[in-house]
Amino acid sequence: MSSLSERTFCLYTYGCQMNEHDSERIAGMLESLGAIQVESVEDAEIAVFVTCCIREAADVRLMGQVASIKNIPLPSGSDLKKRMICIGGCIGQRDGQKLIDALPHVDVVFGTQNIEHLPLLLEEAIQEGDHRVETLESAATFSTDLPSKRVHPWAAWLPITVGCNNFCTYCIVPYVRGRERSRTLEDVVAEARSLVADGVREITLLGQNVNSYGRDLYGEPRFADVLRGVSATGVERIRFATSHPKDLTDEVIALFGELPNLMPALHLPVQSGSDQILKAMNRRYTADHYRGLVDKVRAVCPDISLSTDIIVGFPGETEEDFQATYDLVKSIGYSQVFTFIYSRREGTPAAKMEDTTPREVIQARFESLVDLVQDSAHEQNQRFAGRTLDVLIEGTSKRDGSMCTGHSPHNVTVHAKLPEGMAIERLQGTIVPVRIDEAKTWYLSGEIIRG
Template identity: 55%
Template structure:
């Protein structure tokens, strides 16, 4: 689909937030490629600058305002006109309201409107002015758009959009809409096509993958989807995110029985206090969460568990926080994303008053980080003096002579480039690493055998 207006123009995309945002950026990039545009590495080189935004935490707003404003000082592009666009969750939430703080933005498109990016950009170049499209309902057209992937061996595959959970602190249901599952056949066909072109690893994406299919079939069919995707010949399957209330026994069975499903599970707990979980509208208790962990480990004993935890939710007491610490110690996460609560206007939690001093919340946060680090270090010791298959991604940022990649448990792995090979020859290959060093956030060792 060539566009006479956009053809030959350069573009730059900066993405904030989750994997779903990153995949949306791939779709926007693919659409612009099909219009004859060319991606560049810096905003100063671009005729089109696009910010794909996240609004889960307040810091994302601040970053967007700063980076958009910095575009004002960029030199004019060769064509004389630069179009600034904002997409994603902040765009969906604020719409035209963004122009109050960002008067240099030309195009605003919401999460359900990315299929219309090209026409909005064309209008901005031809007509000038502001062009805004923030539809409430997702037509699903975005999942059929072309994509531009940075890696030819790995891909994100969206299986659903939106969320029905309405956790009291979370803005996502308001900016991503209600759950909408893609058809079973489209997902399997997409993965089959990816296998055909050499993709080895996929991540199935959704705000709550465990409820996949509920809107289509009346009951979740995520376990069935995992088995069908595993039959395509794909070598590695990850998925995110999983809500504990919807993690069914049949899904745990599929994880254990489908060889391509990697032994890693991200299961966000958010708090270890049942009282706080109720205030968060998470719809499970501490005891139910820990019982799930036991069920998963019974079927997949060495699984790597990761999570999200919020510190400082309004009304959290020291006793509540101690419950979170003890849960983290009991589970022993391989990795965790820890956050200080960020008030999001429009969510129920934003109306809850909290007298807890900021320095108390920071002190609790630091205590939690220490527990998480200790658990991650202990978990990684299980792989010391074992051979771990690593999917090579490139080289370490700190040392270009060392390979960097991921294990089946999503651990970062480092190893010297083996003699006789170049990095380019190894990217996308799987190499076995004999691990002689296990640290908190990575494994390190020596490549043994031949790449495959």
């Protein structure tokens, strides 16, 4: 019997969907060995942090949270001398032993390439009473080979690639996730079939750059083949993240008008509207090329919702550069924009770039862009008022337990009154028609249409 049997653990997950998927695999591994997942750290003998290092704030948050649980007593009945603290994910991969030096009460550090080794590292740390640190440069297997405990039985992450070959000058991901590797098309479709057989209604295909899927295996991208293969399984909803504009092909774009289960929502990070900044970022496309992609997508799917990422304050950004970004956002009409102030990451080329722009100037630019983004999101949502949308119900609203909440095909949050006498458990994981009565900036509200 594993020494982890009946040990309690909790998970803290930061960052991207790939980290969320890794956390599901970690939970699956630990539970397969008899461990029990709990919600509160007060009830946990083991705390596992799956981390992100894209922005500096993530480092600060991790240090604060790890420090904050140091002196929380173990749950009653535990025979451990102390709570076991494990740090994995991108910060674990990047820092390794440095984490132990900075946080001596951390017991295990593991990286992005060896999450399957966590149980052994944890057992050794418990038995020997000392630290365990292991990070690998590459992995022989995919984490998809591990057991999984999905957060929701009706929705699943399905990674098709890991790693990244793009080396955008601001981004640490290629250094902590490794070079891009693709799973075989047969493996991806087989897992999709298995998920559908298990009751999954929505599959989200994952990769640091899904559009370049297969280039390492087949010599050319075959993401369109993945979409067709997963669509043929009959799953009701398909989404994917994240796309790189330089690899979004006409063949993939055409599928938004052909595959009925490919949802009308596309996340297409632009990062900047300035060609000068895009070149400095090593993004390898121009603003006009990006606009052309949007035109093509809307030609085949006029009702599509677009979202993007934008960095404000990249080194050397002038007022003219920022205005080009502002104008691009205003002209495209996004439903959602994730805006970030540039965060310097050691080890990336951009970290060596000089910038003399005052912080208050960058902050003012950021705030003006946020105002524009809110206006755009509100405007985009008005098109849904009075329409009936199919909504995948996920649970009750955090603010009002009498309201259920879910997402529309366009990936917009939708709230609706629970039908009288109906428990949320009957609706969770089902797709129901909701008549939209009100369209706000970040959500829609309406009434479930009962047949």
